[in-house]
Amino acid sequence: MSAPPFAASEPASHYAGLSYNPAVALPASSPPLSPSAAFHGGIASHKRTLSRSDDSGGDAEDGSEARKKPPGVKRACNECRQQKIPQLRCDVIQAPLYKPCSRCRRLRLDCKIDSTFKRVGKRSRNVEMEKEIQDLRRQLANQQSSPSAPPSSVKAPPSDTASPKISSIPSQLDQYIDSEQAVNSLLDLRSGLDSSAHIRSPSGQLRPSRRLEGITLSNSQVQDLFHRFFTLFHPFMPLLEPSTTPDVYYDASPLLFWIIVSVAARHYPLDPSLLPSLSIPISHLLWATLADVPQSYIVVKALCILCTWPIPISSTSKDPTFMLCGLMMQVAMQIGLHRPSHAQDFARFKIELREEEMKDRVKTWVACNIVSQRIATGYGQPPSTVYDWTLVPSGWSETNYQLPEEIEARLSIERFCNKVTKSFYTNRMDPVGLVSDEQRSIMSDFMALDLEEIEEKLKPETSAITFLYLRAAGLHFRLSAFFDAPDSPDYQAHLFSLWQSTSSFLECVFNLNKFAGGLLPHASNYILQMIVAAGFSLLKLLNSFFADRIKLAYGRELFLKTIQAIRTISVATNDLPSRLAEVLAQMWKSGGSGLRKGQGHDHSGWLADSLQLKNRCRMSMSLVYDSVWRWREEFQAKGRGNLETAVKNPTNPDSNVESSASSTVDAGLPSQGLTGDAFPAGPINLFGESNYEVFDPLSWMLDGFVNFPFDTSETPGFA
Numbered sequence: 001m002s003a004p005p006f007a008a009s010e011p012a013s014h015y016a017g018l019s020y021n022p023a024v025a026l027p028a029s030s031p032p033l034s035p036s037a038a039f040h041g042g043i044a045s046h047k048r049t050l051s052r053s054d055d056s057g058g059d060a061e062d063g064s065e066a067r068k069k070p071p072g073v074k075r076a077c078n079e080c081r082q083q084k085i086p087q088l089r090c091d092v093i094q095a096p097l098y099k100p101c102s103r104c105r106r107l108r109l110d111c112k113i114d115s116t117f118k119r120v121g122k123r124s125r126n127v128e129m130e131k132e133i134q135d136l137r138r139q140l141a142n143q144q145s146s147p148s149a150p151p152s153s154v155k156a157p158p159s160d161t162a163s164p165k166i167s168s169i170p171s172q173l174d175q176y177i178d179s180e181q182a183v184n185s186l187l188d189l190r191s192g193l194d195s196s197a198h199i200r201s202p203s204g205q206l207r208p209s210r211r212l213e214g215i216t217l218s219n220s221q222v223q224d225l226f227h228r229f230f231t232l233f234h235p236f237m238p239l240l241e242p243s244t245t246p247d248v249y250y251d252a253s254p255l256l257f258w259i260i261v262s263v264a265a266r267h268y269p270l271d272p273s274l275l276p277s278l279s280i281p282i283s284h285l286l287w288a289t290l291a292d293v294p295q296s297y298i299v300v301k302a303l304c305i306l307c308t309w310p311i312p313i314s315s316t317s318k319d320p321t322f323m324l325c326g327l328m329m330q331v332a333m334q335i336g337l338h339r340p341s342h343a344q345d346f347a348r349f350k351i352e353l354r355e356e357e358m359k360d361r362v363k364t365w366v367a368c369n370i371v372s373q374r375i376a377t378g379y380g381q382p383p384s385t386v387y388d389w390t391l392v393p394s395g396w397s398e399t400n401y402q403l404p405e406e407i408e409a410r411l412s413i414e415r416f417c418n419k420v421t422k423s424f425y426t427n428r429m430d431p432v433g434l435v436s437d438e439q440r441s442i443m444s445d446f447m448a449l450d451l452e453e454i455e456e457k458l459k460p461e462t463s464a465i466t467f468l469y470l471r472a473a474g475l476h477f478r479l480s481a482f483f484d485a486p487d488s489p490d491y492q493a494h495l496f497s498l499w500q501s502t503s504s505f506l507e508c509v510f511n512l513n514k515f516a517g518g519l520l521p522h523a524s525n526y527i528l529q530m531i532v533a534a535g536f537s538l539l540k541l542l543n544s545f546f547a548d549r550i551k552l553a554y555g556r557e558l559f560l561k562t563i564q565a566i567r568t569i570s571v572a573t574n575d576l577p578s579r580l581a582e583v584l585a586q587m588w589k590s591g592g593s594g595l596r597k598g599q600g601h602d603h604s605g606w607l608a609d610s611l612q613l614k615n616r617c618r619m620s621m622s623l624v625y626d627s628v629w630r631w632r633e634e635f636q637a638k639g640r641g642n643l644e645t646a647v648k649n650p651t652n653p654d655s656n657v658e659s660s661a662s663s664t665v666d667a668g669l670p671s672q673g674l675t676g677d678a679f680p681a682g683p684i685n686l687f688g689e690s691n692y693e694v695f696d697p698l699s700w701m702l703d704g705f706v707n708f709p710f711d712t713s714e715t716p717g718f719a
Helices: 035-067 078-082 102-107 122-145 171-177 179-190 219-236 246-252 254-264 274-290 297-308 321-334 340-346 355-379 393-397 405-424 437-458 464-483 491-514 525-542 545-549 552-569 576-590 619-637 643-648
Strands: 198-200 206-212 215-218
Touching (some): 254 297, 274 297, 297 321, 340 355, 405 437, 464 491, 525 552, 525 576, 525 619
Antiparallel strands (some): 206 215
């Protein structure tokens, strides 16, 4: 059969790929067609053939190609696709680290790429917003026409004497939530303005802001809180860069941004209610962030700060700090922070780190180990630290592994604490992990030499806070004296070393308030835990036979100032510091207020057993847990174990009455070393609960329902 008549007149390339189909050819008996009919018939046949080929496989192939994008194809983010911005103008970077596009960063939009994203038509959305705006304006007109009716949605203006409240809406912007402002917010939404990044003042002026659930902070408040954090809190954990702006921190990690704000809100004079208002929203943000896998090392920094200053809670049995510390270490190793020069081995994409990024990753890994060691020491638990080649001083010869002097000094101190823990409390042959008295005595001599060597290296250029951490390490080391047997040859020598370590540490604590603004109220949770341990150490030493060998008046002064320091760090009524300070005060008065000097030899067996511990499983912190057990037995047996009432009327340890409603936090206590703004007007009630637990990470409740696992009725030295 001859080719169709139109084939000769059309370019061959126009029909490239089309084959002759016998099924649509004219039969042999058909009459010959005219040229025009043949032409139209051939076109129709061609169209039918083309349509059948399209219907048979064209759509499926095109659809599969559209659905299966080849890897590496550049795509615009959802916000740019919504505005029909070409892909070439959207500069979003997906790998190796996701970087939002410049437009989303400028407008503070949520820059992300979703394969299931579909554009939303603006017409229907605008129609709905216009209807809502009209309804709001109608309601506003009705309210203005009837001023006698009490408006339900208009908020009353704050009084001039009220303190500014940041926890909900700033006082100077209190009109934000009325109807007119709601109209303005809808207009902002219609114009594409992100309402979470801006707030409109009553005059209609847009101001930058940050919002977390129901909490809104203006830009000036954010700047003030960040300045407060880097001035008062950052010296205790110099991990972040003070020159970085809050916006950069927020773009890097909203969790890190709000954790910085929550830490700075401690003892915040402009709004004392900000910290309790942030507790629940930050908890929601924390677990939502941790549920998003994989993480970035910026989240690891946020966990470091949070573990250093945990959110105050009412019960230590619900304290997630030790658990979050383990998560911090696991996430850091999962993303390869412990191998900073081989980050490629822990990523799906090629990673090329610059020198600044390499140094920051090394610094973050060092901070993780420092925080982990302090948490293990303060909670009396085995450490989860990894002191590998990255943290060995021999590896610091490389430029990228060199650490700031403060970080390097504090790392060496925590390595010493780890050495003490491993040497004294990890005996596999003992049920509670303790080494024998002979081994402890020998190792104590070597530990003392190591501590002196570290102190000699740090002396020339040691800051007061670094020196405080050194004294805390010395206290952690010397608290092992409570595990010595009374008949051991070095028993009293070790007790005297413990007394020296306790007093030197507390003197360093009291010197913190010599700095501008007073740093003691802003001390880390680890420093608080060591202050509590020092307080119980003084309580035991001053109410034992050892009181004959020390200056009793000086010891009493140290103890009273220790209780005052713990109450200074407290940030809320009935929080753990205030309750432990009350326990110390009650036990001090019950034991005679340190006036048992010279009476030790009058009691049979008291000389040998007055300093012994029954709780011996919490390493150097066993003293604290053992003392709390004794308080529970003594005071609840006498019906005086209600700490809720006692904390509201703090016991004055230097008076003859056990608790007085007129006594204040610093009533009757020496003020030396605790001057300036160390003592706020009074902590706020953060929890609003009626029943509390004191120091119960193992569910040791002080509520009268838990029985002792041992009988102390016949144990010498226990009241």
